[in-house]
Amino acid sequence: MEIQQLEHVATAVRRDIVRMVNAVNSGHPGGSLGCTDFMVALYFEVMNLKTDDGGQVVFDMDARDEDVFFLSNGHISPLFYSVLARRGYFPISELSTFRKLDSRLQGHPTTAEHLPGVRIASGSLGQGLSVACGAALAKKLNGDPNHVYVLMGDGEQQEGQVWEGAMFAPHHKLGNLTAVIDLNGQQIDGPTSLVMNNRDLGAKYEAFGWHVEHMEGNNMAEVVTKLKESRQDPDVPTLILMHTEMGYGVDYMMGSHKWHGVAPNAEQLVTALNQLPLTAGMSDY
Amino acid sequence: MKKYEYTEKKDTRSGFGAGIYELGKTNPNVVALTADLAGSLKLENFIKDFPDRYIQCGIAEANMIGVSAGLTIGGKIPFATTFANFATGRVYDQIRQSVCYSNKNVKICASHAGLTLGEDGATHQILEDLGMMKMLPNMTVINPCDFNQTKAATLAIAEHDGPVYLRFGRPVVPIFTPADQKFVIGKAWHVNEGTAVSIFATGHLVWEAIKAGEMLAEEGIEADIINIHTIKPLDEEAILESVKKTGCAVSAEEHMLNGGLGDSVAQVLARNLPAPLEMIGVHDTFGESGTPDQLMIKYGLTADKIVEAAKKAMSRK
The missing domain is CATH 3.40.50.920 (Rossmann fold)
Structure with missing residues (x-):
């Protein structure tokens, strides 16, 4: 897909995100908006996904012979659901059920509701990298040349389990794994540097044996290029420090931890949607 | 009244070791993981004959549970092994979210359970593991009684699709159940x-x-x-x-x-x-x-x- 088309999809996804969290007055718009360009690029351009003859994506839990993505920071579920729906895993109309009773779109992603596209529950932080390591190892054991991606938050790096996974991946030569950290510098209680300073995450991962890259996460062209380049070394996993702005695309949300887990009210929603105009051919859910 | 006698004593963990080795031979999807306790879990034979399906995780149990959950995505049947204390209490949330809530086909195999761990003392003698594991939805919890039953249970859980907690121990105890028993999960x-x-x-x-x-x-x-x-x-x-x-x-x-x-x-x-x-x-x-x-x-x-x-x-x- 052309970069401009990807940007159009990203705008539609951002509209979904603010509408979804507004509708239930809960959820996490900040990180969702910041990671939108990354996840759209991944699902619409970068990943090799299983499709039928008509080009429709096909979901099975085993993900054999295709790339696979895990969302470790599960609270940015509005983004994940919107991208999955718009990529064709389930009807876009179902986005209106987000966080409501009896919905497949739980507050945090789960396999319990059998929503196509979701392969692991996430929300309790720090677990996704380990799961991605396991899936990457399974691909190696199966002789499957496809790639595994995982997205984590920068605040999430404070969880000890992350560093157990960080140690495991290079040791087991998981070159088929790309881990991406959403480096927005914010977490619930404030700037990450003040809550618990992660300092130089790149140097840490390098010391653990990863190949480390930086990427401007709100620049679609760069995101596509960097993600494609990350699949080079067969024996060394890649860590991408993705510089993003929390709340990207909605001016009053940008750069502040205050919109980590707060929904816009009706008036704020109108303002947000005005800043995210739909392009021809795209529509809201 | 039926009379039970025994001619040999063995540890139940060796029953597990015999079972996982058998599975290595019969089921190519079975993989064995450990967190620096391969010897204690009696994995030597499995490691010798199936080195590609043995995954050393180091002293990092939380990661081992997550890696196990990930291995199921791709059709593997991971047997994650360590002491019962580190297989449950230390990693409860990982089991809860990545294994049970996600309903992954992970077998958590725990040795040195209970008081009979002995001299190492209370830090290692977990007495709460069955309770924690039985509370988790989707989890099957098995606690066999001797070498033969542990081996049979190990073979049986590979055939069961879903999370399992298999608990066994360190001391040598009488072998009094049949070597050729068929272990049926949930049937006393x-x-x-x-x-x-x-x-x-x-x-x-x-x-x-x-x-x-x-x-x-x-x-x-x-x-x-x-x-x-x-x-x-x-x-x-x-x-x-x-x-x-x-x-x-x-x-x-x-x-x-x-x-x-x-x-x-x-x-x-x-x-x-x-x-x-x-x-x-x-x-x-x-x-x-x-x-x-x-x-x-x-x-x-x-x-x-x-x-x-x-x-x-x-x-x-």
Whole structure:
């Protein structure tokens, strides 16, 4: 897909995100908006996904012979659901059920509701990298040349389990794994540097044996290029420090931890949607 | 009354080691993981013959559980092995979210459970693991009683699709179940028939229950002895059928009373067939250093105590 088309999809996804969290007055718009360009690029351009003859994506839990993505920071579920729906895993109309009773779109992603596209529950932080390591190892054991991606938050790096996974991946030569950290510098209680300073995450991962890259996460062209380049070394996993702005695309949300887990009210929603105009051919859910 | 004898003693963890080696030969999807305890978990033969399917995780149990969940995506059947303390309490949230809530086909195989770990003391003697694991939706919980039953259970859980917690131990104990047994998950094993009192025992306490049955028989008391090797799903039918005959029961386990087998039996009886129940287990306390035999005596997990409990249960009828 052309970069401009990807940007159009990203705008539609951002509209979904603010509408979804507004509708239930809960959820996490900040990180969702910041990671939108990354996840759209991944699902619409970068990943090799299983499709039928008509080009429709096909979901099975085993993900054999295709790339696979895990969302470790599960609270940015509005983004994940919107991208999955718009990529064709389930009807876009179902986005209106987000966080409501009896919905497949739980507050945090789960396999319990059998929503196509979701392969692991996430929300309790720090677990996704380990799961991605396991899936990457399974691909190696199966002789499957496809790639595994995982997205984590920068605040999430404070969880000890992350560093157990960080140690495991290079040791087991998981070159088929790309881990991406959403480096927005914010977490619930404030700037990450003040809550618990992660300092130089790149140097840490390098010391653990990863190949480390930086990427401007709100620049679609760069995101596509960097993600494609990350699949080079067969024996060394890649860590991408993705510089993003929390709340990207909605001016009053940008750069502040205050919109980590707060929904816009009706008036704020109108303002947000005005800043995210739909392009021809795209529509809201 | 059926008489049980043994010619050999072995540790139940070696039953697991024999089982996983057998699975290595018969099931190419089985992979074995450990967190720096390959020797203690008796993985040597598996590692020697199937090195590509052996995954050393280092001393990082949380990651091991997550890696196991990920391995199932791609069709692997991971057996994650370590001591029971590090396989449950240390990684409860990882098991809860990445394994049970996600309903992944992960087998958590835990050795050195309970007091019989011995001299290492209470830091390693977990007595709460069955309770934690049985509370988790989707989890199957199994606590076999000897080498042969542990081996059979290891083979059986590979055929079961879903999360399993398999608990075994370190001390050598009599081998009294058949080598060729078919292990059916959730189906209790009727050890001996009787009408005076039911004895529901699990793990290392099954042999003690058999000895207690012999002591009771000498006094003319016929105990109905049932081995509850599967803590969850519990064979409620076997429990109720037995107590219908006997009218009273004893539970026996190497575990905390809170959350253990006795607690599950009490629920079944209270809801369906109220009857006196005496419970043999550890009473809301940590263990300590000592030999396995010394500890089992000090904490009252012996045939003598089962006999006392049986008589007390009968007196309350």
